Amino acid sequence: MKIVADSAIPFLRDVLEPFAEVRYLPGADISAADVRDADALVIRTRTRCGAALLEGSRVRMIATATIGFDHIDTAWCAAHGIEVSTAAGCNARGVLQWVGAVLADLSRRQGWQPAQRTLGIVGVGHVGSLVRRYAEAWGFRVLCCDPPREERERCGFLPLGEVAREADLITFHTPLDATTHHLADAALLARTKPRAVIINSSRGEVVDGEALKASGREWVLDVWEHEPHIDRELLGKALLATPHIAGYSEQGKANATALSVAALARRFGLPLAGWYPPQAAASSPRPIAWQELCDTVRGIYDIGAESRRLKAHPEDFEALRDGYAYRREYF
Ligand SMILES: NC(=O)C1=CN([C@@H]2O[C@H](COP(=O)(O)OP(=O)(O)OC[C@H]3O[C@@H](n4cnc5c(N)ncnc54)[C@H](O)[C@@H]3O)[C@@H](O)[C@H]2O)C=CC1
Numbered sequence: 545m546k547i548v549a550d551s552a553i554p555f556l557r558d559v560l561e562p563f564a565e566v567r568y569l570p571g572a573d574i575s576a577a578d579v580r581d582a583d584a585l586v587i588r589t590r591t592r593c594g595a596a597l598l599e600g601s602r603v604r605m606i607a608t609a610t611i612g613f614d615h616i617d618t619a620w621c622a623a624h625g626i627e628v629s630t631a632a633g634c635n636a637r638g639v640l641q642w643v644g645a646v647l648a649d650l651s652r653r654q655g656w657q658p659a660q661r662t663l664g665i666v667g668v669g670h671v672g673s674l675v676r677r678y679a680e681a682w683g684f685r686v687l688c689c690d691p692p693r694e695e696r697e698r699c700g701f702l703p704l705g706e707v708a709r710e711a712d713l714i715t716f717h718t719p720l721d722a723t724t725h726h727l728a729d730a731a732l733l734a735r736t737k738p739r740a741v742i743i744n745s746s747r748g749e750v751v752d753g754e755a756l757k758a759s760g761r762e763w764v765l766d767v768w769e770h771e772p773h774i775d776r777e778l779l780g781k782a783l784l785a786t787p788h789i790a791g792y793s794e795q796g797k798a799n800a801t802a803l804s805v806a807a808l809a810r811r812f813g814l815p816l817a818g819w820y821p822p823q824a825a826a827s828s829p830r831p832i833a834w835q836e837l838c839d840t841v842r843g844i845y846d847i848g849a850e851s852r853r854l855k856a857h858p859e860d861f862e863a864l865r866d867g868y869a870y871r872r873e874y875f
């Protein structure tokens with residue numbers, strides 16, 4: 545059995561080797577020639593999987609060690625008998641902590657307390673639900689928008705336009721697909737409060753960058769259109785800017801690798817069910833009070849320093865990700 549794996553997936557080395565020939569390559573460089581005789585791929589967001597990569601190969605399974613899967617043409621894979629597994633929810637708590645760092649930083653710089661702010665959450669799945677729970681406990685008035693869930697569950701979520709009109713801060717946590725591409729467009733941005741802050745850690749294409757620049761609003765971005773070639777004006781004017789690392793917690797990465805290994809174990813009958821990276825520290829989820837968050841978050845994760853680094857060296861976007869010191873999940 546042959547597996548091609550992204551060389552930047554942590555904790556994976558030596559786990560599959562007893563059962564397969566494993567070739568590690570940088571995700572963005574994996575080519576059709578590399579995968580032609582592979583049975584399975586273990587990838588991240590940097591490998592675009594569709595006909596151009598897979599046509600004529602013997603790949604039967606793709607495990608992506610990420611939550612998002614917009615880099616995979618799932619319809620093409622289904623039509624060609626290729627199973628796709630994702631690491632649903634793996635790094636949701638990492639993204640929560642990125643959002644927490646953003647909110648704590650903005651509150652300090654802009655001089656507000658949660659009780660004075662309405663937070664809009666667009667997309668209330670693994671990430672958005674965690675953000676909702678913590679933000680409500682911190683004292684924000686929280687408004688949620690998730691039409692697919694509202695349709696299924698009738699849970700009292702609001703239409704996007706209403707959230708846009710009411711919120712001081714709007715954070716996006718939807719997948720990228722045909723329905724969410726440029727969900728935040730010029731028309732939506734025009735409906736937001738003049739001093740609204742747009743926060744995006746979903747996918748760059750969920751927010752129309754050109755419209756954002758023209759909107760007069762403020763923004764915090766972790767994800768960008770055309771990564772790693774990001775818009776310098778969007779970067780320069782961002783309140784905070786990070787290089788697509790919101791989910792880069794040590795535990796999030798360990799979860800992602802474990803879920804990918806579990807998917808391969810199930811599909812190919814490998815005796816690896818229940819495997820988890822032994823060297824990864826355990827996550828310690830707990831409630832955290834707003835004041836404790838504000839007092840401690842910079843010691844764990846100084847998002848301001850990270851933003852200044854990216855602004856000074858945008859050409860290092862991919863290098864900053866590749867060399868990232870994964871953050872500890874501490875709540
Ligand atoms: N920046 C980063 O490092 C990371 C980014 N992500 C991104 O965040 C996204 C969300 O992650 P999860 O919460 O785990 O996904 P999820 O699938 O658990 O939740 C997504 C939610 O968005 C909702 N949704 C779909 N279309 C919508 C629309 N038009 N308007 C409002 N809501 C809509 C869905 O109903 C679902 O409840 C991922 O798809 C991924 O692209 C995820 C992890 C890390």
Ligand SMILES: O=C(O)C(=O)[C@H](O)COP(=O)(O)O
Binds near residue numbers: 589610611865
């Ligand atoms: O999980 C996702 O979805 C993400 O966006 C990741 O956190 C980024 O994943 P990498 O492709 O950089 O591993």
